[in-house]
Amino acid sequence: MEYDVVIIGAGPAGYVAAIRAGQVGLKTAVVEKKYIGGMCLNWGCIPTKAILESAKLFEKVKHADEFGIDGIFEHNITFNWEKAKARSKTITGKLTTGISHLLKKNGVDIITGTARIGTDHSVYVDDTKISAKNIIIATGSKPKAMDKSLSNAPVIEMEKLFTLETIPDNIIVTGNHVSAVEMAQFFKLIGKKVTLIANSDYFMVGLDYYLISTLINKLKSDEIDLILNVYPDKYENGVLHVGELKIKCDLIVNVNSRKAIIPESEIPLELTERGFIKTSDNFETGIKGVYAIGDVSGKSFVSHVASAQGIFIINTLKGIKSNFDSTSYPINIYTLPEIAQIGMTEQHIKESGIAYKINEFPLSANGKAMIEGNTEGFIRMISDKKYGQVLGIQIVAANATDMIAEAGAFMNLEATVYDVAKTIHAHPTISEIYMEAGFDAFE
Amino acid sequence: MRYIFNFPDIGEGLEEGTILEWYVVNGQTIKSGQPLVNMETDKIVTDIPSPKAGVIVAIYGSVGETIRVGSPLVEIEIEGVFGADAVAETKVIEKVEPVEEEAAGVVGTMELADKNAYLAASEEGSSKPKAEDKPVVKVQATPLARAMARDMNVDINKIIGSGPSGRVTKEDIEKYKLSNGSQKGIGKSDIIQTPISLDSVTYEPISQIRKAIARNMLNSKQNTAHMTLFEEVEISGLISIREKVKKAIAERNIKLTYLSFIVKAVVLTLKSHRQLNSQIDLENDRMIYKNRYNIGIAVDTPEGLVVPVIKDADHLSIIQIAEKITELSEKAMDRKLSLDDMKEGTFTITNYGSIGGIYATPVINYPQAGILGIGRIVKKPVVKENQIVVGNVIPLSLSVDHRIVDGGEASRFINQIMEYLSDPVLMMIE
Numbered sequence: 001m002e003y004d005v006v007i008i009g010a011g012p013a014g015y016v017a018a019i020r021a022g023q024v025g026l027k028t029a030v031v032e033k034k035y036i037g038g039m040c041l042n043w044g045c046i047p048t049k050a051i052l053e054s055a056k057l058f059e060k061v062k063h064a065d066e067f068g069i070d071g072i073f074e075h076n077i078t079f080n081w082e083k084a085k086a087r088s089k090t091i092t093g094k095l096t097t098g099i100s101h102l103l104k105k106n107g108v109d110i111i112t113g114t115a116r117i118g119t120d121h122s123v124y125v126d127d128t129k130i131s132a133k134n135i136i137i138a139t140g141s142k143p144k145a146m147d148k149s150l151s152n153a154p155v156i157e158m159e160k161l162f163t164l165e166t167i168p169d170n171i172i173v174t175g176n177h178v179s180a181v182e183m184a185q186f187f188k189l190i191g192k193k194v195t196l197i198a199n200s201d202y203f204m205v206g207l208d209y210y211l212i213s214t215l216i217n218k219l220k221s222d223e224i225d226l227i228l229n230v231y232p233d234k235y236e237n238g239v240l241h242v243g244e245l246k247i248k249c250d251l252i253v254n255v256n257s258r259k260a261i262i263p264e265s266e267i268p269l270e271l272t273e274r275g276f277i278k279t280s281d282n283f284e285t286g287i288k289g290v291y292a293i294g295d296v297s298g299k300s301f302v303s304h305v306a307s308a309q310g311i312f313i314i315n316t317l318k319g320i321k322s323n324f325d326s327t328s329y330p331i332n333i334y335t336l337p338e339i340a341q342i343g344m345t346e347q348h349i350k351e352s353g354i355a356y357k358i359n360e361f362p363l364s365a366n367g368k369a370m371i372e373g374n375t376e377g378f379i380r381m382i383s384d385k386k387y388g389q390v391l392g393i394q395i396v397a398a399n400a401t402d403m404i405a406e407a408g409a410f411m412n413l414e415a416t417v418y419d420v421a422k423t424i425h426a427h428p429t430i431s432e433i434y435m436e437a438g439f440d441a442f443e
Numbered sequence: 444m445r446y447i448f449n450f451p452d453i454g455e456g457l458e459e460g461t462i463l464e465w466y467v468v469n470g471q472t473i474k475s476g477q478p479l480v481n482m483e484t485d486k487i488v489t490d491i492p493s494p495k496a497g498v499i500v501a502i503y504g505s506v507g508e509t510i511r512v513g514s515p516l517v518e519i520e521i522e523g524v525f526g527a528d529a530v531a532e533t534k535v536i537e538k539v540e541p542v543e544e545e546a547a548g549v550v551g552t553m554e555l556a557d558k559n560a561y562l563a564a565s566e567e568g569s570s571k572p573k574a575e576d577k578p579v580v581k582v583q584a585t586p587l588a589r590a591m592a593r594d595m596n597v598d599i600n601k602i603i604g605s606g607p608s609g610r611v612t613k614e615d616i617e618k619y620k621l622s623n624g625s626q627k628g629i630g631k632s633d634i635i636q637t638p639i640s641l642d643s644v645t646y647e648p649i650s651q652i653r654k655a656i657a658r659n660m661l662n663s664k665q666n667t668a669h670m671t672l673f674e675e676v677e678i679s680g681l682i683s684i685r686e687k688v689k690k691a692i693a694e695r696n697i698k699l700t701y702l703s704f705i706v707k708a709v710v711l712t713l714k715s716h717r718q719l720n721s722q723i724d725l726e727n728d729r730m731i732y733k734n735r736y737n738i739g740i741a742v743d744t745p746e747g748l749v750v751p752v753i754k755d756a757d758h759l760s761i762i763q764i765a766e767k768i769t770e771l772s773e774k775a776m777d778r779k780l781s782l783d784d785m786k787e788g789t790f791t792i793t794n795y796g797s798i799g800g801i802y803a804t805p806v807i808n809y810p811q812a813g814i815l816g817i818g819r820i821v822k823k824p825v826v827k828e829n830q831i832v833v834g835n836v837i838p839l840s841l842s843v844d845h846r847i848v849d850g851g852e853a854s855r856f857i858n859q860i861m862e863y864l865s866d867p868v869l870m871m872i873e
Contacts, residue, residue: 386594387587387590387591387594388590389587389590389613413585413586414585414586414587414588414612414613415585415586415587416586416587416590418586419586
């Protein structure tokens with residue numbers, strides 16, 4: 001059997017590419033060793049946001065009396081991890097079933113097993129040879145393992161979290177990026193003692209410095225201990241030694257920066273210095289007809305970009321010319337309040353030498369934010385001085401991750417601050433802050 | 444108060460003009476006499492000055508749009524102009540724009556487009572002229588692309604966009620600008636947009652100059668009785684004289700072309716052949732003989748043919764004529780000719796020889812009576828004193844309006860020109 005495309009990995013890069021391939025009439029197979037939907041659906045994007053939502057509600061109901069609801073008291077509500085976990089499982093179950101259905105509906109063969117790339121455009125799955133005109137590697141990534149000196153420590157990765165029956169009291173989260181921050185806050189919201197250990201050089205890389213400092217202040221006010229640039233030495237009797245510090249530790253959640261999962265291959269795959277599969281701008285590896293998309297190519301670590309890469313690559317294979325622009329995708333952080341950013345950061349704009357201005361509008365002056373009791377946050381709009389082109393938007397708000405979509409449209413359509421200002425936003429909405437920032441940009 | 448400035452009749456039966464460039468934006472404070480817009484009419488490209496001082500509150504029509512005479516160009520808020528200033532302005536109005544009209548009935552209390560106005564992306568207040576005159580297909584473009592096009596004076600409607608549904612993006616404007624406008628169908632290199640079934644021909648709007656040329660040519664061919672004579676003249680004498688004169692005036696940086704001598708020869712000949720310097724007025728049963736000798740010179744420009752005029756060429760020396768030709772052709776190339784430069788021609792010379800042609804049947808610049816075509820100088824065997832020698836021969840093609848000029852008169856006319864050219868000393872004597 002010869003396929004037009006064989007995709008290795010059924011995460012957001014692979015399954016989206018597979019569905020697209022099926023839709024455009026390519027004979028397609030996707031090889032997945034474990035979970036349809038990959039990390040994103042099984043222990044990443046979806047389930048973590050589901051448990052975060054539970055934690056946020058847990059926090060919000062503590063303020064029920066402010067909204068006029070009697071009978072809910074902080075001391076008699078508890079967070080039920082089992083139920084929260086079960087709820088997240090129901091959601092991921094529905095979604096993964098949906099993906100399997102879509103794959104089948106579009107004629108994609110799902111092959112379960114571990115893939116090995118052979119010579120002559122072939123993929124072996126447990127010794128069965130599959131011929132493929134094109135091979136797309138979408139095997140994803142995993143966190144870097146903890147140092148060997150911590151081999152005795154109770155370290156888990158996110159995948160494992162969803163199998164825990166209970167969550168102990170003293171948690172240490174290690175990691176530099178979005179998931180680490182989200183998880184640290186999650187544990188804090190459900191009442192744990194949390195320490196976040198990160199490398200400041202890589203802490204929230206790509207995020208505007210302004211947002212990073214907002215985030216650090218937020219972690220501080222949440223009483224999450226943030227330890228930057230100091231690393232654990234050893235673990236002894238429930239205590240983690242981090243430099244001079246001795247931190248009580250029942251569980252270490254490893255959300256370290258990502259390491260590519262390189263599939264076995266009989267043709268050597270060229271790797272980058274950081275260990276990701278080296279690809280051209282068109283995501284083709286050194287081997288003709290073999291592509292790498294998503295985390296494994298190291299170009300981006302967010303699922304929406306991986307999916308966009310998947311669609312792009314299939315379009316390219318099908319001869320549908322399109323342009324891949326990954327410069328204006330949102331970075332979303334599902335903390336409380338949420339943080340979202342799109343476009344260029346102030347630092348990037350400064351480096352580019354573009355004359356710019358920044359207009360900020362706080363949520364504290366927004367009616368809907370007051371109504372909802374979430375006045376923590378702001379919008380920050382960066383535009384070029386000459387034409388008023390919107391170059392970047394940053395939002396901190398309870399619903400920032402949804403609100404940023406509007407900014408995406410503005411940027412995609414090359415809108416100017418004038419367009420932002422003249423777009424009528426309903427009142428009262430939190431999105432009115434766009435308009436405010438837009439008007440502010442004229443002054 | 445509000446003042447609506449309509450596109451004025453700047454003379455010569457002008458009907459419409461195309462906006463080439465706006466010099467002002469909404470909200471800009473302008474002085475009276477300050478150029479508002481650069482317009483291309485069927486004869487010239489000219490700046491239209493503001494008749495009043497004030498603040499621009501509305502601009503009608505974008506670059507590339509055709510505006511009819513009498514249609515609004517801009518709206519100016521002139522409130523607060525009093526006393527001597529106002530009087531001074533009134534004078535300017537009379538001087539500059541005797542035909543402008545003041546629109547009545549404009550609501551005087553309309554709010555000024557204030558802080559938004561400086562932004563090029565803002566279209567606030569720039570309502571379009573009445574659509575029925577000119578259905579304009581508006582190209583799809585991003586707001587940024589529109590702002591950039593406006594800022595860079597690029598006609599966005601000429602650009603084929605690379606965005607979804609052919610939307611013009613920032614990149615398209617940048618590429619268009621980089622290619623100096625030659626690259627119209629552009630966009631991201633990997634996107635191929637072939638308009639289905641349109642690839643065998645390309646539709647482009649006609650420029651005002653082209654419209655005028657078409658009208659004038661047809662007018663001439665339909666209203667005159669063309670007849671063309673061909674002659675050759677040996678000009679070795681002229682060549683040596685030109686070399687001498689050139690040496691003599693070398694330090695004066697004058698481009699002494701053969702055309703200058705030919706203009707002189709034509710003017711001298713016209714003086715004794717007044718039919719060629721006339722026009723026929725059948726409506727009034729009369730001839731109009733012209734007492735001025737204004738020689739039009741056809742100039743080939745990238746935009747099309749223009750005919751600037753050397754006024755009173757009979758009062759000019761050959762060197763002065765040479766200077767005048769240089770000045771006018773430079774102006775023509777830069778599209779800086781004024782209406783004055785093109786008016787009142789009485790006879791025309793077309794020098795296609797400079798491009799390489801030999802003979803032609805030139806089309807008369809109606810209502811003139813004749814046009815002389817100059818071909819390329821070619822080396823040919825000629826007979827001199829019963830000897831075949833190498834001669835330098837210039838071919839001439841003279842078209843006349845046979846209603847006015849008889850064959851004999853045309854022959855006599857061209858014979859005299861030939862005499863002057865073969866023996867240029869005669870020109871100096873006259």
